[in-house]
Amino acid sequence: MRGTQQAAKKQDVSIVLCGQAGQGVQTVEHLVTRILKAAGYHVFATKEYMSRVRGGANSTTIRVCGRRVAAPVSRMDILVPLNEGAVAHVAERLSPETVLVGEREVVGDDDVESHRFLAVPFTQIASDIGGKIYSNVVAVGAIAGLLGLDLDAVVAYVRRFFAKKTDDIVANNVKAVQAGYDAVGRLDVPDGLKLTFKPSPKVADEMLLSGAEAVGLGAIAGGCNFVSSYPMSPSTNVLTFLAQHGLEQGVLAEQAEDEIAAVNMAIGAAYAGARALVTTSGGGFALMTEGVSLAGMLECPVVIHLAQRPGPATGLPTRTEQADLELALYAGHGEFPRILFAPGTLEQAFYLTQRAFNLADKHQVPAFILTDEYLIDSYYNFKGFDLSKTKAERHIVKTTRDYRRYELTKNGISPRGIPGYGDGLVAVDSDEHDEEGHITEDLNVRVAMVDKRLAKGEALRKDVVRPELIGPKNYKRLVICWGSTYHIVREALAEMGRTDTAMLHYSQVYPLHPSTADLIRKARRTVVVEGNATGQFRKLIRLHAGVDVDEALVKYDGLGFTVEDVVEGLTEIGNR
Amino acid sequence: MATDVFEMGDIDIAWCPGCGNYPILKTLKEALTELAIDPKQLVMVSGIGQAAKIPHYLKCHFFNGLHGRALPPATAIKAVNPKLTVIAESGDGDMYGEGGNHFIHCIRRNPDITNIVHDNMVYGLTKGQASPTSRRGFKTPVQVAGVILKPFNPLAVAIALDASFVARANAGDREQTREILKRAIRHKGYALVDIFQPCVTFNKLNTYQWFKDHVYYLDDSHDPSDRIAAFAKATETDRLPLGVFYVNPKSSFEENTQMYRDDPRPLCERDVDAGKLAALIETFRRAG
Numbered sequence: 070m071r072g073t074q075q076a077a078k079k080q081d082v083s084i085v086l087c088g089q090a091g092q093g094v095q096t097v098e099h100l101v102t103r104i105l106k107a108a109g110y111h112v113f114a115t116k117e118y119m120s121r122v123r124g125g126a127n128s129t130t131i132r133v134c135g136r137r138v139a140a141p142v143s144r145m146d147i148l149v150p151l152n153e154g155a156v157a158h159v160a161e162r163l164s165p166e167t168v169l170v171g172e173r174e175v176v177g178d179d180d181v182e183s184h185r186f187l188a189v190p191f192t193q194i195a196s197d198i199g200g201k202i203y204s205n206v207v208a209v210g211a212i213a214g215l216l217g218l219d220l221d222a223v224v225a226y227v228r229r230f231f232a233k234k235t236d237d238i239v240a241n242n243v244k245a246v247q248a249g250y251d252a253v254g255r256l257d258v259p260d261g262l263k264l265t266f267k268p269s270p271k272v273a274d275e276m277l278l279s280g281a282e283a284v285g286l287g288a289i290a291g292g293c294n295f296v297s298s299y300p301m302s303p304s305t306n307v308l309t310f311l312a313q314h315g316l317e318q319g320v321l322a323e324q325a326e327d328e329i330a331a332v333n334m335a336i337g338a339a340y341a342g343a344r345a346l347v348t349t350s351g352g353g354f355a356l357m358t359e360g361v362s363l364a365g366m367l368e369c370p371v372v373i374h375l376a377q378r379p380g381p382a383t384g385l386p387t388r389t390e391q392a393d394l395e396l397a398l399y400a401g402h403g404e405f406p407r408i409l410f411a412p413g414t415l416e417q418a419f420y421l422t423q424r425a426f427n428l429a430d431k432h433q434v435p436a437f438i439l440t441d442e443y444l445i446d447s448y449y450n451f452k453g454f455d456l457s458k459t460k461a462e463r464h465i466v467k468t469t470r471d472y473r474r475y476e477l478t479k480n481g482i483s484p485r486g487i488p489g490y491g492d493g494l495v496a497v498d499s500d501e502h503d504e505e506g507h508i509t510e511d512l513n514v515r516v517a518m519v520d521k522r523l524a525k526g527e528a529l530r531k532d533v534v535r536p537e538l539i540g541p542k543n544y545k546r547l548v549i550c551w552g553s554t555y556h557i558v559r560e561a562l563a564e565m566g567r568t569d570t571a572m573l574h575y576s577q578v579y580p581l582h583p584s585t586a587d588l589i590r591k592a593r594r595t596v597v598v599e600g601n602a603t604g605q606f607r608k609l610i611r612l613h614a615g616v617d618v619d620e621a622l623v624k625y626d627g628l629g630f631t632v633e634d635v636v637e638g639l640t641e642i643g644n645r
Numbered sequence: 646m647a648t649d650v651f652e653m654g655d656i657d658i659a660w661c662p663g664c665g666n667y668p669i670l671k672t673l674k675e676a677l678t679e680l681a682i683d684p685k686q687l688v689m690v691s692g693i694g695q696a697a698k699i700p701h702y703l704k705c706h707f708f709n710g711l712h713g714r715a716l717p718p719a720t721a722i723k724a725v726n727p728k729l730t731v732i733a734e735s736g737d738g739d740m741y742g743e744g745g746n747h748f749i750h751c752i753r754r755n756p757d758i759t760n761i762v763h764d765n766m767v768y769g770l771t772k773g774q775a776s777p778t779s780r781r782g783f784k785t786p787v788q789v790a791g792v793i794l795k796p797f798n799p800l801a802v803a804i805a806l807d808a809s810f811v812a813r814a815n816a817g818d819r820e821q822t823r824e825i826l827k828r829a830i831r832h833k834g835y836a837l838v839d840i841f842q843p844c845v846t847f848n849k850l851n852t853y854q855w856f857k858d859h860v861y862y863l864d865d866s867h868d869p870s871d872r873i874a875a876f877a878k879a880t881e882t883d884r885l886p887l888g889v890f891y892v893n894p895k896s897s898f899e900e901n902t903q904m905y906r907d908d909p910r911p912l913c914e915r916d917v918d919a920g921k922l923a924a925l926i927e928t929f930r931r932a933g
Contacts, residue, residue, distance in 0.1 A: 494685070
């Protein structure tokens with residue numbers, strides 16, 4: 070009973086749903102997380118899924134907590150298997166304390182014997198109501214019953230969710246959720262699953278959204294009005310989001326014929342004065358690299374959202390990794406400045422995407438948002454965004470007759486005009502060019518132009534986001550992380566409770582903040598936690614801050630870190 | 646004809662003496678002048694190659710991008726600011742080879758741009774290799790035994806894709822070419838003008854004289870709204886027809902995006918609608 074008791078004591082229950090693609094795991098996830106949040110509980114959800122449309126095995130982990138929660142755990146307090154093979158799929162995460170809920174035939178005799186099992190015949194109950202299709206909602210009812218939620222509130226939510234369907238369908242779904250709830254009520258439910266902590270009405274009013282939605286909203290807040298992309302998991306959700314809200318929010322969303330067209334369209338749009346975005350992943354971004362170089366040469370502001378997934382090549386299309394840092398850092402031939410953001414939270418995904426548009430415009434450089442499948446597909450509740458802190462800052466000038474697009478200036482930034490605004494002509498060339506934008510082979514001009522482009526690096530460094538230091542200021546050990554692992558490392562360190570250890574999270578990984586070397590030298594022992602095999606950020610720190618980080622805790626199995634992974638990994642490193 | 650507003654003055658032009666690009670440049674400036682297009686409202690978009698240098702040789706805004714990639718930025722520029730006149734101009738290698746996929750999908754998209762292709766049936770800037778439109782048997786330093794691929798037929802492909810406007814011209818015939826260009830630029834929607842352009846340095850086969858001997862102009866008996874007839878004309882090989890093959894007026898990409906349905910302002914003049922954004926953000930508070 071240790072696990073579930075521990076879960077109750079910690080006000081923290083983890084629920085895992087597992088089924089085939091196409092079986093509706095996402096509907097259950099959607100309903101359960103919204104019902105919990107509406108009831109005033111803190112929720113977090115993340116999923117892992119196969120690159121297929123039907124069959125296989127996909128799972129979602131939902132955590133419900135009495136405090137804020139934003140990271141996945143390996144632990145399963147409740148497992149709801151929806152098809153045969155589901156238990157085997159998550160077998161490594163099973164513990165003697167895991168409560169299995171569902172159909173005896175699906176769970177299988179061995180697991181029924183060896184685990185705590187609560188029989189709820191989802192399919193049978195659903196068929197009695199009106200069809201197998203309702204079995205997912207029966208499962209939702211069962212979960213609500215296990216957690217001891219208020220049935221009326223659950224029913225009210227289900228009614229609202231299906232409001233656009235026919236009366237019969239609404240009625241059947243209500244019956245299904247009630248039946249699932251009641252079925253659990255008749256069983257001997259182990260102690261510790263019922264939520265005993267108090268919900269907070271404030272949570273019900275908070276926002277619940279995914280990483281993809283946070284990036285999409287941040288883009289709109291940053292003035293994005295043009296997105297051209299080619300669908301590729303896991304980046305597609307951002308394109309979908311912007312396309313669905315495009316007309317209402319004034320964003321032209323175009324699915325290009327390939328990624329090469331996508332990035333060249335975005336650069337063309339930016340040249341004409343739009344705020345342009347591409348969203349891509351893996352090989353799709355690899356195809357865009359010549360375009361990145363073009364943006365560098367034309368000094369064209371373009372924002373690139375790169376949702377990382379494991380490579381090389383097609384790799385694991387629907388899974389997560391942080392292994393495209395070096396690709397983004399070096400993408401494109403030749404030398405030119407760039408900005409790399411790597412948001413770690415939903416708030417950062419919003420504000421930094423917005424910031425990327427402003428800084429790209431200000432410095433006339435390509436700006437990257439590096440996310441990954443994990444961040445894109447994860448949800449949790451939080452207070453919300455403050456739009457008074459956001460602004461689409463524009464840096465476009467009205468041109469005069471003698472306008473020169475690449476006028477040499479002290480800080481390397483030439484006033485940027487756009488065609489049709491003013492009396493000047495705006496000429497840009499991918500060849501080396503003179504101040505007017507005309508092709509040149511004057512090698513003195515060449516040197517002046519390289520110097521001009523690179524001079525922008527100085528101004529860029531002044532706008533770098535400071536890494537966030539969490540924990541004791543006089544730390545002896547420092548755990549460094551970047552991007553999506555923010556909450557995972559933070560929760561792991563809180564759980565370890567070491568008073569000598571601090572966490573340093575980078576939400577901008579290039580240029581590196583100038584405080585980096587000092588912050589790292591201050592610690593006796595340092596470790597980087599990152600989701601790749603070769604320690605790419607550790608190498609970046611060595612190269613750009615000139616300091617060595619002692620150790621690296623890496624993971625590259627496609628699933629990303631859980632809180633337990635980080636606790637175990639750091640403990641092992643600490644014991645060495 | 647005085648084409649003063651487009652003249653660059655005394656500049657160094659990187660084309661060989663006698664190049665077919667010169668008459669195309671001159672004809673284009675004449676067509677633009679006759680159409681009274683303001684250089685400040687004209688954006689030339691090109692890729693890489695000898696033909697792709699053309700924007701440097703007349704007064705205009707220009708985007709001289711990557712090899713093969715003129716059409717995607719041209720499409721985007723027009724979509725962001727439909728007030729601009731946008732011409733995408735490059736050679737046959739750039740548009741039909743490196744940029745072949747964009748050529749196909751740009752036609753499907755139908756932006757209101759003019760696509761001028763200098764078709765000299767050879768690669769010039771890389772010094773004489775075969776291009777997608779090189780004739781079979783054409784010998785080059787790479788195709789040592791002669792080209793073995795069938796030439797790409799841009800007009801037939803464009804008509805098969807139901808392009809909005811498809812024409813072919815001959816650089817040597819300035820007057821006819823000027824009229825074709827004027828019609829193409831005036832046309833609303835995607836307009837392809839493939840222009841036969843002698844390369845005096847690397848193509849000793851398809852010379853000014855060769856083109857003169859192998860072309861004829863479509864006359865009034867050809868109905869440009871007849872797609873089947875246009876396709877038949879596009880596939881003729883003994884003598885190559887010139888003129889406007891096919892015209893099919895239809896709504897443009899910019900219109901079809903619906904971005905200008907309720908708001909005529911170009912995208913580049915619009916700001917974030919804070920009220921609408923706040924309303925969208927609020928939807929994530931309501932459970933639903």
